[in-house]
Amino acid sequence: MHSKKVEQCLNFCCEVSRQLIRNGAEIYRVEESANRMLAAYGYKEAEVFAVPSCVIMSIHYGERNYTKSVRIKSATNNLDKLDRLNALCRDVCRETPEIDVALSELKAIVGRPVYPVWLSYFGYGCVAAFFTLFWGGNALDAAIAFFCGMIVKAVVGHMVRLNANVFFVNVCASMLLVMVPVVLTYMGCTMIHTDQIIIGSIMLLVPGIAITNVMRDVIIGDFVTALSKLAEVLIVALAIAVGIAIPFGLARALLGGI
Amino acid sequence: MEQYLPCLYAFLACAGFSIVFEIKKPVLILLSCVTGAVGWLVYLLFGNMESEVVRYFLATIVVALLSEVFARIMKAPATIFLIIGIVPLVPGGGLYYAMDALINADYVSFGQKGIETAACAGAIAAGVSVVTSIVRMVASRRTDKIKTEHDG
Known part of the structure; x- marks a missing residue:
């Protein structure tokens, strides 16, 4: 049962990292944010590796290792989404909401309208x-x-x-x-x-x-x-x-x- | 007064870039435009300096510091202000003149313009790096302190 929770958290953090990079975040900030979020959810033994085109995340929890990688094809600068993603990361670290809640917030940010x-x-x-x-x-x-x-x-x-x-x-x-x-x-x-x-x-x-x-x-x-x-x-x-x-x-x- | 007119143009051009880069909050647009205009103002104020590179470096330091300050006040990433604020300093003119010289097979001025452009880009990058490094150092020390207080 708990392994599902770990995987949900991993998926969420990967998705946030992907969106951060796609909207123009600095790479070291992406690694930092992901590390902090994972730590906030209680996964202290976690490694995050990010380059502009890829993010790899591993968590060691209990007896098992969980890893996920995401590939980023293109990045633009959308500073509005970047600002909101940043706020989301901060909120997640402070309040550690349920993953479902955080995920729906993430989806709301990704779906935000751009200028006409x-x-x-x-x-x-x-x-x-x-x-x-x-x-x-x-x-x-x-x-x-x-x-x-x-x-x-x-x-x-x-x-x-x-x-x-x-x-x-x-x-x-x-x-x-x-x-x-x-x-x-x-x-x-x-x-x-x-x-x-x-x-x-x-x-x-x-x-x-x-x-x-x-x-x-x-x-x-x-x-x-x-x-x-x-x-x-x-x-x-x-x-x-x-x-x-x-x-x-x-x-x-x-x-x-x- | 007229020599400071470019600051106004820089401000307005930054406003354009705020739209291009999809900043939505009016306060953030205003502050990032202010960052850009102040950067160019600093560049102009050091007009009696001989080295372009030093002028760019000093202007960038001010832009980066201002971005960090605005980021703390507005609780937004410094990147937003930095990306917009640095744009007027980008040596687009140098790049163009270098290319122009290359097309005209004028290799002497191509070398001169090319090196000048690269040096200015380096100065901008160095300015940003200096400020970011210092801010990160101070910030990480502060979080370490909080952490140890919690653990202890």
Whole structure:
């Protein structure tokens, strides 16, 4: 009878870890949270191992060992869910509710609505527009960048649904957004600042967060996580570079220099 | 006054990122935008410094500290404020100019821009790491203390 309880707890903790990683938590935080929750339920002899793509959890209880692993295919940043998952972990550690209760709370968090699509487009546009102003563009540049930002959202949103890989998504997104100011320039709008528009819009793709996390993982001592994240950072940076290079290269080859 | 206008743009761009990253609570959106704007303000205030890297490092330290403070006040993970607040400091411009130089086969300025960008990214990461390490050290000592009090 008790083994069922252990397994329920194991399942719950694995699911929480999976959701934490999927919504953008740091890996060491995932291990820490899972360890604390298991300890709160009374399983002191527990080991948690997490990397960005997998979590393995083992409990030694009574005479037996219980192990479960979960595989995480993709992660995004959903800070709302992250915040609530964090609160859930804290509550679980403090009050140790029945697993059923905690599980239904977890399900409620996972099912929380995301922002409507139009607002999401607006958000992407705003980021691109205001970063263009931030990097020294004028109001016209910002307006064009707003459009570029929406292109990024459209490309990322649709290609993720088609299960495209990270490299290809970033190549396409940066290529299309660079296309806009380049084409406009060739059509005679020479007063726009191509550089500022591109920099402002590219802020949506630059893996700035990932690279700070990599360094943090290195300093904390989690080298496995750091290396796998570093690979992702380099791939994304390379993809953006390729994406920028294609429209410029094409324009130069077909139409001569700017 | 005009040279501080980018802080306002940073604030608004961070608001955009709050939507992109699905922050729902208005208070959290406001505070993470404040973190971003203050970060850039610090960067601007150290404008007379020669080294870009040092400016980025100092600005990041302030952003990270502010995130930890807001996290304690709001009982939310510091990551939320950190992710949004660090964005204005990300050297996207450097990356672009480096790539631009590469496409133009200008390897001297590619090297220069590339190294500068990498150094700034390193400075940001170092700043975050320093603050996180200190906070974690202090926090773990405090929980140890509570634990031993309970056990004893």
